[in-house]
Amino acid sequence: MIHSLTLSDALAEHARSRPQVTAVVDGEVRLTYPELDERVSRLAAALDGLGVGAGDRVVWLGQNAYAVLELLLACSRLGAVLCPANWRQSLDELRFVLGDLAPGAVVWEPSDVTTALRDEAGGAWVRAGEEYERLLAGAAPRDFAQVSDAEPVLALYTAAFSGRPSAALLSSAALLAHATTLLVVRRMEPGFTFLNNGPLFHVGTMMFCLATFQIGGTNVFTPAFDPEEVCRLIDAERVTQAFLFGPMIDAVAKANAGGKYDLSSLRFVAHSAEWNDMITVDDSPWCRSKMGGYGQTEVGGMLTFLGLAEGGAGPAGRPSPLAQVRIMAPDGSEVPVGEVGEICARGKTLFSGYFARPDLNAEKSRYGWHHTGDLGRREPDGTITFIGPKLRMIKSGAENIYPAEVERALKTHPAVADAAVIGVPDPEWHQTVKAVVSLKPDATATEDDLITHVRGLLAAYKRPRHVTFADTIPKRGFTPDYDALDEAHGGGNYPGA
C-alpha cells in the first residue's frame, strides 16, 4: 500500500498540509480541509452504519452541492462507489439507474421524480440537508482499513451502448492521474478556486473539481447555472475558473452589464469585447486548451489536449502525458498515419470498466486497448483529429468505411446542410456507399457535384456511389438515425450484423 494514493489519502494529506485553506464553499457552508476531513470521517462511519461497505454503491440524487464531494471522499475512505446521478432525467431513466446500481444508500433532494422513487424504493434513503446533517452529527469519526487506489470510487453514466446507458467506474488512481494532467495542461496552482456551476454528474465539471481538490484549492458549489449568481460568486470568492462556454459566457456578461460585480479574478479565454473587459484574458495555450482536445468519461476526462500541440494539424492535439493512443482497425492492427480508425487508449487515467457489464467490458477492452467507439486519425505531425462517433461500419470489398468520415467530407460542400451515409447491399462488393443529403434553403447541387466534391477529400473506395436528396436527416439525439435511413433508402448487409 506504500504506492497507493486514494482520494481519501489526498484529503488526509491536505488536512495536514493546508490546515487554513478553504476546501469548499456552498451557500452558508465554508469548510477548511481539516473540517472537511473530519466530516468525511464521520460520513464514512455513518454510511458504514447504514450498511454500506467496500464495493457498495451510493447514489446522489440532486443538484450540485458540496455534499457530492463529501460523499465521494467518504466512499473513497470506505472503498465504496459514488454515483452522482443525472437529476434532469425522467422517472423511468432514474428508475433504471437505481435498478442497475442497487445502491446501499441514496442521498436525495426532493422533486416530483425523486419523491416518487423514494416512495417505491426500500433501503437507506437520506434526504439532503437536515437529515443528512443529523446523520453526520450522530456518527463518530473512526479509522477504516486502507483501501487500494485501484478500486473504483466514482460511477458516471455514459452514452447508451446496446440501447441502455452504462456506469463507467473510475478509480482513485485514474481520477488523481487525470487531475494531475489538468494541473500540467491548465497550469493550476495552489490558491486555484473553481466554481462548480456545470453538472457534477458529468466528467467535464467533475474533473476540474477534482484537480482543484488535488492541488489544495477551493471548490465553490452552486446548484445549477444562474448567470447573476455566477457573477456574485466569482466576485465574492475570487474565482479563478468556472465551467463556461459560448452562450453561458454571453449570459454572464449580460448579467454583469452594469459592472456590478468584479470578475477580474477569472482567468479565461477571450470572447466578446464586454467579456474581455470584465475578466483577465488568458490567451496562453494553457487557457486556450480548455475545451480543446478529445475526451470521454471512460478515459477519465481528456485523452488528448490541444494545449500540448498548439499549431498542430490535428484539432484534438496530442495525448495526455499519462496515456497512449492508437488508431486501430477492427482487427486490432494499427492503421497507417493519415487513415481513419477507432481511437484506442491505454494509460493511468483510464476507467475500470462499466459496472455489471462483463460482455461490454470484454468488447471495449479487446486486444488490450480501450476502444473509445470514436473515430480518429493520426496526422503526419503526430497530432490527433477526432472524426466522429463510430456507430457503424460499412464494408466495401476488403475496405472499412466509417460513415462519419464520409459525412464530414460531404458537409464541406457549401450547398450541403446535413448528410448521412449508409451501406447498401452489393453482390460484388458486399456493400456500396450511399449518401442521403439535405441541401441548404435555395442552394442547389447535383449527385455528380457532390461526388466530384469529395474526390479530393476521400479515397476512391470511400466515395458514395449514389446520392439521394431528402428534406431532413432523421436523428437520434445528435446523430443520424441509421436504422430509419436504412429502412427508407435500402441500407443493409453491415459486417457483424
Next chain:
Amino acid sequence: MIHSLTLSDALAEHARSRPQVTAVVDGEVRLTYPELDERVSRLAAALDGLGVGAGDRVVWLGQNAYAVLELLLACSRLGAVLCPANWRQSLDELRFVLGDLAPGAVVWEPSDVTTALRDEAGGAWVRAGEEYERLLAGAAPRDFAQVSDAEPVLALYTAAFSGRPSAALLSSAALLAHATTLLVVRRMEPGFTFLNNGPLFHVGTMMFCLATFQIGGTNVFTPAFDPEEVCRLIDAERVTQAFLFGPMIDAVAKANAGGKYDLSSLRFVAHSAEWNDMITVDDSPWCRSKMGGYGQTEVGGMLTFLGLAEGGAGPAGRPSPLAQVRIMAPDGSEVPVGEVGEICARGKTLFSGYFARPDLNAEKSRYGWHHTGDLGRREPDGTITFIGPKLRMIKSGAENIYPAEVERALKTHPAVADAAVIGVPDPEWHQTVKAVVSLKPDATATEDDLITHVRGLLAAYKRPRHVTFADTIPKRGFTPDYDALDEAHGGGNYPGA
C-alpha cells in the same frame, strides 16, 4: 495492462505523437523520437541476445551519454533494470557494485578503474562507442511482451545504511509519476530542452532528464560539467534549463564574460548581475522552487516542493500532489504539529525497495510507510521543515531527542562554528544530552551562554545538560562522527544499541 504506462510505452507514444521532435542530442548524434524508438527496439533485442531478461540488471560504467537514456528505455522494454553507476568511485567501490548487482551486461567507457574491472570480470561487457553501435546494428527490432509499469527499471545507489550503499529500485510508474509532478511544479511544456550536465547516476539530474522525456522535449547530453561547453550547448540547442547552482553558475558566467554565447533561452533563477544579464530570469515560484524542497532517491526525487508553499513557514514547502507525508515517532504514531520526528512517506513516486536488501526493506517500510531516515517537522501552517539526517536518537526519560535538532539550535548562536550532540548514560534518565561545540575564531561563549541561548528554541528535555568545547568536530563525510565523539566524551546507552 490497460492502466500500465512504462517508460518504453511513453517512448512508443512519442514516436507517434512527435515524429519530428529531436529526442536526444549528444555530440554529433541527433535522434528524433521515432529514431530513438527504433534504436531502443534494436538495443532491447541485442540485450536479449546477450541473455538479459526480465528482472536482470544492466550496468552503465561511464560518464553522461545519450546511451544512458537509450539503455534505460531498452531495459524498460525488456523488463530489466539499468544502474548508471557512479564512475567517480574507486576500484573497490565499483567492484562492490558489480558484485552486488551481478549484472547480465555492462556497457563501459574505458578508464583505469573500468579496464581493471573488465579484466577481472566475466560476462557480457560492451564497450561504449563502436562496439555498442555494432551490437545495435547487428540486432533486428522485435516486439517484447508487455511489461507492467510496477516493475523496477532504474537502480540508483544511495547513502550507506549499515556500512554499505544500497541500490534503490524505481519503477516506471514511480518515475513517470515523479516526472509529472515536475511538469506541474516547474511548468515544463512541449519544446522544453534540458542540458544533462549533472551526473545521471544521481536522481537530481535523472529526474529532469525523465520529465523532459515525458513532455516530449529534448535532452542534450554532455559528458560532465565544462563551463565553456555548457555555454556552447545552451546557445546551439536553445536550452531551457540545465543542472546548475552556486559555483557552477559563477563558472558559466565567467566562461561567457565576453558575451560570446547567447544564453537567453535559459530560464533560471537570478544570481549575479552578470548572470542575470545573460539569461532569462524567472522569479516565479515555479523557478524558485527548483532547489527548494526535500527529497531523496527513495521517493523518486522530490517529496516536498517549496514552489507549492511560497511564503510558508517550512523551508521544504508542501508535499508533492502525488504523495503523503507523516512526521512519525519511533513507535509509528504521528508526532504533533511543531514536534520533530522522522519524515515518512507514501505515494505514487516512491521506490520499490533496495535491490537484495530484504531486512533493510522491511525496516524502512515499517508501519506501512517509507521511513526516509531524515528528521522533519510539520509547521502550524502545514508546511514541512527538514531538520537533518536521523542517524541516531537519544532517549531521556520517555522522550526522544534527535541530535540534529539540538545541533541546529546551537548553531544559531553567533559564536558557534560547529556543534555535535551525543547522549551520555544517566542512572535516572537513561541518557542526558551533551553538546560538543567548536567556537569561531576569536569568539567566546560559556556553557551557560549556550544553554541559555537554546532555552527559547528547544523544549526543556532537549536542552544539553553539559557543553564541552573542542577545536573541531570530527566528521564522516558531512555528518559528525558520533562514534568518535562518544568515545572521546563518554557517550553511550543509546536505545536499540
